[in-house]
Amino acid sequence: MPSDAIILEMRSITKEFPGVKALSNVSLTVRAGEIHAICGENGAGKSTLMKVLSGVYPYGTYSGDIIFQGTEMRFKDIRSSEAAGIAIIHQELALIPELSITENIFLGNEPTKWGAIDWVGAKRTAFELLARVGLRDDPDTLIKNIGVGKQQLVEIAKALNKSVKVLILDEPTAALNESDSQHLLDLIRGLKGKGISSIMISHKLNEIEQIADSITIIRDGRAIETLDIAADGVNEDRIIRGMVGRSLESRFPDRTPKIGEVFFEVRDWTVQHPQVSERMVVKGSNLTVRTGEIVGIAGLMGAGRTELAMSIFGRSYGNYISGQIFKDGKEIELRNVGEAIVHGLAYVSEDRKALGLNLLDDIKRSIVSAKLSKISAGPVVNDSKEYSIAEEYRKNLRIKTPNVDMGVGKLSGGNQQKVVLAKWMFTDPDILILDEPTRGIDVGAKYEIYGIIQALAAQGKGVILISSELPELLGLADRIYTIFEGAITDCIDGADADPESLMKSMTSAKKKVRSI
């Protein structure tokens, strides 16, 4: 049971990135032996706060104090926070697949005897640690041969080996199935009985309700409130209200939608995970888009938004299982990206550096790269057309660059995103899928990109907008689908939608899809 002894206190933490204040005056108090949940929308600042705590952002890059077990801490890296007894387990596991469980547990911390690694001792310790986390696998098993759930447990065993006192878990159950999740939650509860405090970031509110002792809600880089589960009678609705409770500012250009008939439809769309064959990342989803309409897709990270979009876009993600796509009343088959482009689809990736652009290329070549045939005579690309088209987009989208010969790698995020938008506008799409089109972009550029999106809809194109920012969806979309664990859970008219109802559908599997 939580005692009143405070083990960790973060006081007035402020962390700024160039142009963005990620955390503003956030304080967090964790009592010894409690499970403390941190809730907030994507990008609210949860992960940043945990990175400050674990030394990923070293002392001096933030302002504020960290008091741990009564002393002020100045961590300079992860090793120093681990040495003090604070361990973080990241969403993306930091295990090496080709090494065994034992080798991973002791990586960077190898026990030595006479200067050589003491593998016998290490294995014995590993065996004990595995027993503590309830894993009965052979410590010699390679990490790649055990499932994600067990890997998560190995991570915890690794932390326990460093005699951890505060364990930070970033979305620990995001990639786990129901029973693995339950096992993990039980384990966290068991650790609490042994006096280990956990700080848990999770989007799954039912889990939080189930195991957390207290909850701190972060919104827009500020700690909004800390709720005591036992005392305050907290339920999911209460948490959601805390998470989204903000008024919408006039951040969007004015627009009068001119919406026509349904011309694009996805039916019963099911997609398998590319590696894990039993896992369906998209399950029986249905989706319609009308001309001139901006359709939003709301879902938490890992809910299957990107997977849905990319699999529609020429099966560029996962393995196609079932489903049909109709455009203008006719069924079309999009077996690869080339076919998708020919049929008038465009997909602007959420990760413009890894998937959207060749950063070695210049602006003009990037803009025409998805439909070179449009400016070519046979196999030969027409340079002067390329140049004048690129110039046109530079002017229309106000890409800030002295000329279009500039390398895209040198542009700012907002301007890179405009280049990606130009690249896909150049393909003359009828359906534009925009995946997080404003991620990592400053406010001014965002406003301009909203304008571009609205202009595209005004031309009668269908826009599918995926966003983690609910205000963005509420401000732009005419209709919003919510997606949870790969399934579409609701479809809400833009005018009727509010953050609470969206968040509810984004975090529960309730199936009540309405069609239009």
Add this chain to the structure above:
Amino acid sequence: MSSNTAPIDTKKDEGRRSIFGRGKNNLRQFGILFSLIAIIVLFQFLTDGLTLSSGNLINLVSQYSYILILAIGMVMVIIAGHIDLSVGSVAAFSGIVVATSMSEWNFPWPLAILFGLLVGAVIGAWQGFWVAYIGVPAFIVTLAGMLIFRGGNQFIGNAQTVPVPDGFTLIGAGYLPEVGPATGYNNLTLVLGFVIAIAIAVREYRARQVQKTMHSEISPLWASVLKVGLLDAVVIYATFLFAGGRVGTSFPVSGIILGVLVLFYSFVTRNTIIGRHVYAVGGNKLAAELSGVNSRRVNFLVMMNMSILASLAGMIFVARAGASGPQDGLSWELDAIAAVFIGGAAVSGGIGTVIGSIVGGLVMAVLNNGLQLLGVGSDLVQIIKGLVLLVAVGVDVWNKSQGRPSIIGLLTRNRKVSDPPTPPPAVLPDAGTPASARPADNPTN
């Protein structure tokens, strides 16, 4: 303005550009070309004028043309993010097959050449299949190919040399024939030289016209005149050297083949869809695929093309030597790869040019040739070549780590990156949106 040095990427970069101007940039872009000229001048001096003599120049071209042909294919392989270690063995294999086809099966030599190219295509398809469709790294596939085709050469030729007929030697040891009036020079070489000189001038004129119609930055007239003047002077000087050699020699046929290939592949890499796709796949494979590029097909074609060019190089070598032997093409792959990297290509792919690789190959060729003329032993020549490779790429990598562009070049592009017409405006993080349009409150995201 640029006096403000706040750490915002675009701004910092533009600030530097406007401070140092484009002179520094251009100096760097033409770095390898200057090195080549410096090396030529150095050896010309050290060898008492032997380097730029007719005989040596003719010899240089026919001796290194096949390495340069390999470099053309290799740069495309490297741009796509692969490597080909098998080119020497493939060249030797095609050489022996072609020689055998003529001596044993009595193929007429033109047919034998076509047959050799076909052999190259088949080998290339084999290697391309493993790289592109099975996904075996090209390093492994071509390491295997290096063994397979070296062994194949010795298997077919019984580890013996196989001679080739006279007609066939034309492509490796042939020269432009003597025609027309006795001028004391080889007339065809003169004609060829003057055509090239005129073409250079016409091309510059047309480039300026294009720049005008596109309202882009036009380089000053004197710069164009100087550029054309210098290039034409070099071309005409070389023309007279090539044309004025020993009677019976002139510009080598293999040099003409090389020249045609350079023009063709420069055009392909720069101006065609498939060329763009090669750069796209090498620069960011995932992004290329999401733009509709069939990356497998690109990888397949690039590997196949390499083997075809390797076969051609092998045949030219055999034609020059008069026979195909078991030791042909040994360590050619290393010379070709060195040429490409000296020419500014990136090991990680996505960067490189045909012209750059040719210049890189010429640096190695002139170095080799000059050292030989000086009577330096092959042991020292190897050491020096190794150091040159290391230093050239080292300088390039160091420059990149300093955030400067790679040496390669804009010298190969028609439109240079021009300086901004006016001093660049300071780019603020959210500039561009009128203040009135921006929301008063900037929420974090």
